[in-house]
Amino acid sequence: MRFYIQKLLFYAAAFWAAITLNFFIPRWMPGNPVDLLISKMSAGGIPVTPETKAIITTQLGGIGQGSLLEQYWAYLKNLAHGDLGVSISNYPAQVSSILGQALPWTITLIGLSTVIAFTVGILLGMFAGWKRGSFLDNLIPFVTFFQAMPYFWMALILLLVFSRIVQWFPFAGGYDTFAFPPIMPGFNGEFITSALYHGVLPATTIVLSSVAGWMMGMRNMMVSTLSEDYILTAEAKGLSPRRVRMVYAARNAILPSLSGFAISLGFVVAGSIVTEQVFSYPGIGYTLWSSVANNDYPLMQGCFLVISVAVLAANLVVDLLLGIIDPRTRSTTA
């Protein structure tokens, strides 16, 4: 029990540190949102009068007003109420609604691709480690090549080949936004078909470029696990190779990968800025990037909050799970 209480307390402290940094780091950046907004409006052809600055400052009232400590207090209070505030660069859109419309895309695309990459990588790694020198084992340098290739480069090549040269897949978007009458996002066949079709290339990019890591890690752990005495014992007892492979070797070998997997699941919500850029995918990557570029404090805070909560939560779950799967992680305190 003490183990779990300690863990929970630790995560509570980490959470407080995270939201505090979320608040202060954006404010340490140079520049202020109002000046940026005005310079962009002026460059974009929207007339800016001498009054504009005063008007916008008033309109975005509260942002940047009062002392830093007062702002921090208000921020904590709003957070406690689940209020993430109003985005500056998208005034008057609520931060929560901006995140709400981008997150499902990201979670579905990146989440599914991560799970696929992990499952495929672990399975391939397991067999590669089980039969060293086999065809599968020789595949590793080949898949590592994809991992070593810069991410955006692979995305661009896929885009060039499959949507420009042979045009099998669409070049942009999360679904067919060019259709008339409009396809409405939601649970309808037309939308889901379209979304799946548009997700193929981005998902392929992510899977191809991350599968090698899982495969390598799993293969190497498999190899070292296989040299353990208990494997020898299991084989000597005459257990079937399948049982030795799955229950004795793989189960132990997967432990390090599992924590890595949980952490990468946590990072899913951060999106994949590069993939989303290349494929014009409507996920959260661009929102995150533009919030930073626009000094949009509330939006930045919202993005970082979601990311830090997801990463912390993923870690917490892994910590607790590992305590169950692998009793050794608890033993130092016991």
Add this chain to the structure above:
Amino acid sequence: MGVSRFRKMGLSLVGVALLASLGLTGCSNNPGGGSSTGADDGAKADDSAITVFSGQVGNYTAPNFNPFNNTGAFLQPTQGAIYESLFYFNKAQVSDPVPLLGQSYSWNDDGTVLTIKIREGVKFSDGTAMTADDVAFSLNLYASEPSMNGGTQRYDVKKVDDTTVELDFYEVGFTMEAAIVSTQAIVPKALWEDIDDPTSGTNENPVGTGPYMLADNGYTPQAITLQRNPNYWGTGDEAPTIEWVRYVTLANADAATTALQQGEVDWMGSFLPTLDDIVADSNGAITYSNTPLNTTSLFACMNPDLGCSGPQTDPAVRQAMYYAMDRTQLNEQAGAGFGTPASPTLLLNTVNEPQITNQDWLETPQTADPAKAKSLLEAAGWALGDDGIYAKDGQRLSMTVIDVSGWTDYNTIAQLLVGQFAEAGIELIVSDIAQNAWTQAEVSGSYQLSLNSVNMQASSDPYFLYNYYLSSGATAKVGESTQSNNTRYSNTEVDDAIATLATTNDDAVKAEQYGIIQQHLIDEMPMIPIYVNSALCEYNNSHATGWPEEGNLYVFPLPWGGNWGTGILLRTVRPV
């Protein structure tokens, strides 16, 4: 194109099959792709559609159709396509105001009373009639709402009769004309009068007078669909005929280029360096227009009285830089040759040609003249040092220029200027920084030189530009935030001339003031013009024709938010 059709057809076949298998009724056709599916053969006018890429990258964040939103976050079709102003002022060519909801307007001689005649028979998209009450209400919002007037009411609005509205100004109001008659949306009083702060909502279901209205289910975070407004007041050439208009989001110019080439996008406004090749490859389907508007310039923190420091505070140094530039090379390499020559008066030598008071000031030199630059420096007491760089009183002629990293045209200009200035004994150090830091540096004055552009303001009237960039009231000491005058330029003669421009409608008086300001600009050069940056618009003529092009720029054609001309463009193009 052929394969793209195949893809679309495949997709909609899958969609239809799926719908059918789910037992749903409905038909998916795709007029956006022209005759790409069987359903479109012999397309009726009702199915006509065009797709616009407005430059929106990333998702739309909210269904914000509030024409009064003053942070520029309203969606692009809001001003112009959905809501209309009284008149349209064309920034692309010299022309009279285009009457929209107004018929005519006139000032009294003092400039204190503006009388506006309103068009009769206009209806909002919900079918209700637009009256003088709606116009008076809308203009009064602009006059009296603290969130729109900057805290000071400057005029009263009153309805004279059913077709006339009168604005009574407390002081001379000429300078407010453009903002009032050409950038103020007319909204239905009935829907807006109970709203406390009209600037702060999103107005999800817009009801305007424009040629287009939001279609049913027209908003998604990835696309906006507009439908022709059946109640639109225009007839004949002024009536929209294309049924659907779609605004889409894309991530970047690469995706936009692909979309244009594949015929998915019909109208967009992106800088495409390879545009000439794209046009040549398209068999006449793709055309473009170029309406240069903003003058890319080297801004100098030039006023030592307000705290600027560095060699650029010496006017001779700024003059030398003016002559040391090889603008032909800059335009070819940074602007892909699409830029046009700037005028040292900072006005456009196209639409503002009548207001440039000296024929010698129409164009900057297009080639470098390092000898002239050097002689200017030497006359001002600078002496060439052993390192090939001038120096004066122990201070080397070395300056840092800031620009935004990732704005590749500016980055290229900065790098080229290093070499060009070196020829004239001037050392330039380039600092590419993030946009936030760059804006901050300019506003607070913590820079020596900066690459930026001189932007046309509310209208092409030079008053707005000069007031914005040169007036003492818009500047501040280094370390404090300016309104808009970031070079810290301050000159009482110029201030007086600007004040005079604000209170006169007499062309002779105006010309005299322009002359004063322009002479100071030539002598002091707070901003050193490089070239007028291109503003390219690309059109695909296979779904619609009649786009504004060279020789017929009936509107400023960029599909940006805040461009009130978009409605006129959309009602003018015709389906193929």
